[in-house]
Amino acid sequence: MKEFNVIEDFFKAKSIQRKDVIIGIGDDGAVTHIPQGQALVTTTDTLISGVHFLPDTPAHAIAQKAMAVNLSDLAAMGAEPAWISLSLSMPEVDETWLEAFSNGLQQHSKYYSVQLIGGDTVKGPLAITITAQGFVPFDQALTRSKAKPGDSLYVTGTLGDAGLGLHIAQKKCVVSNPLNQAFLLNRLNYPTPRLLVGNSLRRIASACIDISDGLIADIKHILNASQCGATIHVDKLPLSPALKESVTYSQAISYALSAGDDYELLFTVSEEQKGHLETTLANANVHATYIGQLNGSAGKLQLRQADKPYEYSAKGYEHF
Amino acid sequence: MKEFNVIEDFFKAKSIQRKDVIIGIGDDGAVTHIPQGQALVTTTDTLISGVHFLPDTPAHAIAQKAMAVNLSDLAAMGAEPAWISLSLSMPEVDETWLEAFSNGLQQHSKYYSVQLIGGDTVKGPLAITITAQGFVPFDQALTRSKAKPGDSLYVTGTLGDAGLGLHIAQKKCVVSNPLNQAFLLNRLNYPTPRLLVGNSLRRIASACIDISDGLIADIKHILNASQCGATIHVDKLPLSPALKESVTYSQAISYALSAGDDYELLFTVSEEQKGHLETTLANANVHATYIGQLNGSAGKLQLRQADKPYEYSAKGYEHF
Numbered sequence: 001m002k003e004f005n006v007i008e009d010f011f012k013a014k015s016i017q018r019k020d021v022i023i024g025i026g027d028d029g030a031v032t033h034i035p036q037g038q039a040l041v042t043t044t045d046t047l048i049s050g051v052h053f054l055p056d057t058p059a060h061a062i063a064q065k066a067m068a069v070n071l072s073d074l075a076a077m078g079a080e081p082a083w084i085s086l087s088l089s090m091p092e093v094d095e096t097w098l099e100a101f102s103n104g105l106q107q108h109s110k111y112y113s114v115q116l117i118g119g120d121t122v123k124g125p126l127a128i129t130i131t132a133q134g135f136v137p138f139d140q141a142l143t144r145s146k147a148k149p150g151d152s153l154y155v156t157g158t159l160g161d162a163g164l165g166l167h168i169a170q171k172k173c174v175v176s177n178p179l180n181q182a183f184l185l186n187r188l189n190y191p192t193p194r195l196l197v198g199n200s201l202r203r204i205a206s207a208c209i210d211i212s213d214g215l216i217a218d219i220k221h222i223l224n225a226s227q228c229g230a231t232i233h234v235d236k237l238p239l240s241p242a243l244k245e246s247v248t249y250s251q252a253i254s255y256a257l258s259a260g261d262d263y264e265l266l267f268t269v270s271e272e273q274k275g276h277l278e279t280t281l282a283n284a285n286v287h288a289t290y291i292g293q294l295n296g297s298a299g300k301l302q303l304r305q306a307d308k309p310y311e312y313s314a315k316g317y318e319h320f
Numbered sequence: 321m322k323e324f325n326v327i328e329d330f331f332k333a334k335s336i337q338r339k340d341v342i343i344g345i346g347d348d349g350a351v352t353h354i355p356q357g358q359a360l361v362t363t364t365d366t367l368i369s370g371v372h373f374l375p376d377t378p379a380h381a382i383a384q385k386a387m388a389v390n391l392s393d394l395a396a397m398g399a400e401p402a403w404i405s406l407s408l409s410m411p412e413v414d415e416t417w418l419e420a421f422s423n424g425l426q427q428h429s430k431y432y433s434v435q436l437i438g439g440d441t442v443k444g445p446l447a448i449t450i451t452a453q454g455f456v457p458f459d460q461a462l463t464r465s466k467a468k469p470g471d472s473l474y475v476t477g478t479l480g481d482a483g484l485g486l487h488i489a490q491k492k493c494v495v496s497n498p499l500n501q502a503f504l505l506n507r508l509n510y511p512t513p514r515l516l517v518g519n520s521l522r523r524i525a526s527a528c529i530d531i532s533d534g535l536i537a538d539i540k541h542i543l544n545a546s547q548c549g550a551t552i553h554v555d556k557l558p559l560s561p562a563l564k565e566s567v568t569y570s571q572a573i574s575y576a577l578s579a580g581d582d583y584e585l586l587f588t589v590s591e592e593q594k595g596h597l598e599t600t601l602a603n604a605n606v607h608a609t610y611i612g613q614l615n616g617s618a619g620k621l622q623l624r625q626a627d628k629p630y631e632y633s634a635k636g637y638e639h640f
Contacts, residue, residue, distance in 0.1 A: 031456065039342060040351070123368070125445045
């Protein structure tokens with residue numbers, strides 16, 4: 001079976017049709033229109049079997065995670081997603097796997113109104129690269145570099161769930177409550193890109209990033225790009241009931257600080273914008289938790305618990 | 321060493337700076353501007369070590385080929401290239417390799433004025449996925465689907481060189497003339513994206529595709545998409561002196577018909593546009609060769625030599 005047929009048979013028919021796509025799957029390239037007044041936002045992420053997901057992860061989850069991690073990057077830029085391109089490397093054409101994978105992609109495509117506009121299928125070890133494209137109004141993109149000393153630090157959702165979920169999937173630990181186990185595995189396999197929050201934060205947040213490698217690793221990107229320091233109050237970190245019930249408090253904090261794969265947004269807001277933030281989050285019916293404050297000690301991160309320094313040495317996910 | 325540092329240390333400093341890039345490498349996504357009146361063209365291709373290139377291919381060539389195969393797709397759409405995103409999967413951080421790879425990418429970036437706007441580096445088997453983006457004026461994109469019976473069929477450059485180059489690299493055959501050997505290996509490792517021809521063909525060609533899997537395999541995409549048939553005159557196929565001197569005539573034809581990796585453009589032109597084509601190619605100082613004619617036998621391809629049917633059974637490159 002040839003590349004042409006894989007794309008045609010498993011992906012093209014399941015693709016949604018956006019009005020801004022002039023030419024989609026089936027030519028040398030896709031042709032699309034950007035709305036006037038909008039800038040293009042592009043991001044690429046690769047997931048490799050055995051590195052970014054366990055080899056026994058269901059195909060449906062792999063597809064949705066590959067898409068979610070890219071949409072999460074668009075969310076962190078304040079962008080609205082529009083199109084994705086897929087490069088799928090696989091050792092052989094396994095029709096059952098492809099059926100489940102393309103169904104997973106289709107479900108997310110429909111839910112987020114994102115059209116698959118092209119791709120490449122190649123023979124090789126199982127790996128998925130998605131390039132996602134979206135829009136943001138000119139000059140409203142959220143970046144890492146405009147945070148200022150005095151800004152408050154927030155995160156969406158809860159932290160650490162995917163980290164414990166990974167240890168459960170790897171059979172490194174056992175969680176007795178089956179509901180908690182299901183929740184934690186779900187957080188690992190089906191992360192939620194925080195698109196609504198990201199879009200709401202345009203003109204409000206001074207900086208924003210998504211947490212993929214762990215809070216400590218990712219906040220450093222903001223601190224370095226913005227030349228700020230930060231204090232995080234570990235007892236303010238948002239923890240899910242499932243995480244708190246499954247491990248000790250200090251283990252939960254450790255997952256929240258340095259486990260990756262949460263795909264929550266971490267963002268900063270100036271004192272003047274805090275009122276605006278509260279109204280906007282309330283109107284959008286989404287929640288974010290205050291976890292600390294920025295200061296002028298460029299690049300330095302302090303952890304505090306009940307006004308004492310919190311000793312902690314682990315780092316975030318290291319890629320090599 | 322972390323992902324952040326690989327991108328920063330080896331790629332960011334070498335990146336050219338286009339005026340339409342608002343945010344490049346170093347944030348969750350890149351932010352770029354599309355000129356008014358232009359549509360966005362996007363294409364993705366993956367090269368895997370041991371599948372698309374031999375494991376001992378120099379890093380410099382791998383980078384330039386990965387970029388060229390993507391720019392070739394833009395050329396086939398009549399688009400002007402602007403930006404690329406890179407996903408680089410590699411088993412370890414090898415600084416010498418990365419230095420050579422990023423130099424190769426930089427050279428092509430400068431030459432084609434294409435900016436690397438972002439990427440992802442992951443630990444895994446050596447594989448390179450590039451997503452290239454470019455522009456084409458609204459409604460001027462070249463596609464596969466608008467060829468008509470009676471249109472003439474052309475190709476740029478010469479065919480089959482990369483196919484023999486691959487067999488030399490694989491030590492499946494020996495070419496005695498070292499100049500010919502160098503030329504053929506160069507055609508394999510350093511393909512030329514036919515951007516100037518592609519841009520010149522806007523409003524002239526009725527259909528266009530780049531030859532990546534071999535002439536026979538790729539013409540079928542045009543025939544299927546346009547519901548046409550075609551006759552190719554094998555004695556009109558453009559063959560390089562190096563190819564003709566190195567193998568028998570029938571072997572040369574065989575390479576030209578079904579070996580992949582040439583990255584020449586195959587396009588169709590209506591009778592009315594042939595004068596326009598000749599002037600345009602002459603003005604751009606590029607050459608294309610007439611190789612046959614389209615007809616109404618949907619999907620059927622006939623090969624003829626000196627007005628007799630040419631018997632030939634091999635297909636193009638099969639991906640699985």
